[in-house]
Amino acid sequence: MGGVIGSKHQKGGGGGVSVRWVSLFCISSFCLGVFIVNRLWDVPDPMELDEDASARHHHRELLPAANCEKKETPIHAGDILDQVSQTHDVIMTLDRTISSLEMQLAAARAAKSHNQEESLMVSKPNAGPFKERQKAFFVMGIITAFSSRKRRDSIRETWMPRGEELRKLEKEKGVVMRFVIGHSATPGGVLDRAIDAEEKQHNDFLRLDHVEGYHELSTKTQVYFSTAVSLWDADFYIKVDDDVHVNPGMLGSTLARHRSKSRIYMGCMKSGPVLTQTGVKYHEPEYWKFGEEGNKYFRHATGQLYAISKDLATYISVNRHILHRYANEDVSLGSWFIGLDVEHVDDRTLCCGTPPDCEWKAQAGNPCAASFDWSCSGICKSVERMDEVHQHCGEGDGAVWHSNF
Template sequence: MGVSRPQKAANGVSTRWVYVFCIASFFLGVVVINRFWAIPDPLDRDKVSPEKHRSEEASFQTGDILSQVSQTHDVIMTLDKTISSLEMQLAAARAAKGDSEEASPVVTKLGTENLKARRKVFFVMGIITAFSSRKRRDSIRETWMPKGLEHKKNYSTFLSSTSLWFEIGDGLLKLENEKGIIMRFVIGHSATAGGVLDRAIDAEDEQHKDFLRLNHIEGYHELSSKTQIYFSTAVAKWDADFYIKVDDDVHVNLGMVGSTLARHRSKPRVYIGCMKSGPVLGQKGVKYHEPEYWKFGEEGNKYFRHATGQIYAISKDLATYISVNRHILHRYANEDVSLGSWFIGLDVEHIDDRSLCCGTAPDCEWKAQAGNPCAASFDWSCSGVCKSVERMGEVHQRCGEGDEAIWHTSF
């Protein structure tokens, strides 16, 4: 047994010297803090009792710390959103490059120019519709969709007229320019491209200028695919903070929707809607039958949490994620289930906002009187406003926020 020697750290520095450096750093820190710490005026201190001074000092320090914590949290959230956005843009660029390699030079050039020319907006609202839903679209144009300044016809006139010319375009243009809100009816094309159904939509679009046409063959059992293509198309066309999907038999208050989304604007990955977890229906012939029911476990199990399909919103990063990965995202029979499944395993914040699934009157009226106006209203029994063509005007009158609300709401 010899004399013990000082141990050395892994980098060859003696442990004794490490202790010396630590102690020296501590005292140096104390000296620096004492040198630069603000010293109050002795004259002012004499005017305040020691107890009151200590209380005020503690209060000031607590408030200052809370303020700094709040500011730090805001900075972190902003950085997180920026980093996430850059990552998704990089992924989108890679995907676009991969797609463009298979396209002709002309198509590639046009696609690149369109991506560069994307307009920055607050949110895009896609109203999912079908060829047979002309009257539903007209009921929305006559009620909660912003109208042109000279469009003052009443709803009874609308119901009795089949040749009513809507001055919708002015209202939508004003909405885009002043509020950064894009609204479009979303529809694909028929199995026989250029047929009578497609020509009817072309004529309607020429009249109203309020359609977003998809490269998609329409069909009830293709809603998951249509939803996926809608988000991909909207992301390529507009650079929005949020992208919304809504059915054409739902009543919407745009001002309330905008206020709801504005509260979550700083978050990078949000999925907003009325969250539910319904049963998986494996029995054939029933509505909402799920052919792949076996994937969800034993009989009687429920789906994972997802937003009900009448209306929901997703942030830009999630819409971009759908666009980038559209070729490998699995589509279930029900589109709301499909959307929820695409976010399983991702770092996504699910926001359950019940103002997006109010009932029609009297439910929407009671909530408005209680100070909780609804962003969207429909009847659960019909998965939309029951007899929406006949009742949308009544629902708008009783549940609406007022036609001028959207113009007076700041986001």
């Protein structure tokens, strides 16, 4: 075939190149190209190759050593748990700090709101400007009524300091005591003027923007805590009836044991029956909310005396317009906390009996913070018997000054 093609070229062109010469020329060109490329390509120095190989080998030797060092210091499970615990403590501390700041903000708002409400009312002549809240350890509000002048006097003559002693107790020990009362349905009437005269004589009242009435005790309690929070920055706020004997020093020592806790609800806890019969004392008109007939109330502190911490008093102040009020004020207070993260402290030194019960306990080394008769929901005939109870069960007039708060 090749010969045929060559002959054709010779015939047509005269002097064409044969296929064999073309093939030979291509093979020669390929060999020449390979030869030139091999000559021009850089050939690595053998020493450099050795150094590079040595470096790679050295690198491989270092990696296992590093891994071995990690294996020699394993992370133990206990170390991880310690770190988790420390992190949890930090988070809890931050949570408490944030909660405290929120409550301080809420208290400031409540104080501002209370101040604005007071500015809308008729103020007394020469009234000074609004002042910052006074610091205190505890504020004790003694709930009283217009008709209870003799009860108040029996307390002033026994366990409650008077005059300069009362002011000194506030400044030096942070203990604030006030009789708590609102106003009559006809402000400025005889009843209100009588309280004004008594206040001028003793200066130991906390007057509320509240209309007095037996069936308004839940509202009065709510207004009391809201008002107290706006006036005093205290660790605890206490409510006590005016027919109960109190040892302020012992009460302060009891509260001091819980000072580091933020949400404390302290008293003698109980869970009495929900009374459905109309016309009986402590009847609950909303008995149906507590389930079947014969059910009991949730646990709550008896109304003669209970204490709540600052956060809870602030909570009441901030939410006072939406907190439901039942017929009985101690039930109402308990209901406000039942859905909150609150520590219920059942302390039986807050509900001792009158002599000889409180006397026996004092002799046994368990002095009482408060005493009353369960049968009377207070001291029976308290006006006549308050001095007797004080003589047998009182802690002594100077005890509150020597107590460590």
